[in-house]
């Protein structure tokens with residue numbers, strides 16, 4: 001029989017609560033799959049829990065049937081326990097002046113190298129508003145933001161700004177909507193449109209095995225080792241069946257309309273702060289929310305959706321009960 005533990009309100013409670021891996025696991029499952037577990041690779045809900053382990057098997061997928069709650073998240077490729085991750089997020093979201101890897105190392109009892117890695121990952125996730133990689137059908141494209149670039153042909157734009165207005169290259173990765181889930185976008189400031197940088201972002205943010213749609217830019221050649229890579233050559237046409245980047249094109253024009261007038265000439269630094277807001281609506285954290293509130297907002301931000309505290313703190317935490 002498990003003892004009831006209150007969902008934590010203080011740092012000490014949080015460490016007790018998440019110190020129990022079953023709690024940390026149940027919390028993650030409740031967050032990730034509030035409507036029931038589904039396969040992170042194909043989205044199918046026809047999954048079966050492997051009774052002795054914290055693993056599921058998809059009935060639909062042919063290869064790679066098994067998955068854990070970490071698959072396709074920033075937690076995936078690390079042996080760090082979920083409990084330690086939640087404690088780290090608790091600490092980071094409640095540290096008024098930020099937290100150093102040294103402090104994290106001492107508080108969590110992990111090596112400093114591990115602490116540094118965790119910090120990088122969590123900051124990235126907070127900034128991107130997502131802990132879960134995007135997948136399914138993903139459109140990838142770049143654009144330039146900045147006063148002078150707006151009316152110029154894409155191929156003629158230069159990255160380096162002349163005069164007061166710098167043109168900032170932005171890469172977008174858009175996950176198309178699937179039945180339940182609305183589409184979402186990750187925006188990255190890039191320095192160049194070279195292969196290493198663009199493909200690096202695709203591999204970092206897009207779940208392997210997804211269908212990636214790009215234009216015919218040479219920098220995207222070679223993605224087919226890990227993805228189904230669909231190329232639409234804009235010199236020929238813009239749509240070929242389901243192969244297109246129209247979702248992103250629409251996003252770009254919406255974004256540019258929103259920016260127009262306000263950000264005609266802004267420093268890239270401010271521009272990207274603004275882009276983050278636009279893309280992820282990452283909410284401000286208010287002091288009156290308390291430690292638990294800030295933690296939940298951070299988690300909600302990371303997951304890219306607003307979560308009802310009650311739903312998480314209440315029944316859904318207990319739903320994915322573990323077999324003894």
Ligand SMILES: [Zn+2]
Nearest residue numbers: 039042058061
């Ligand atoms: Zn599947």
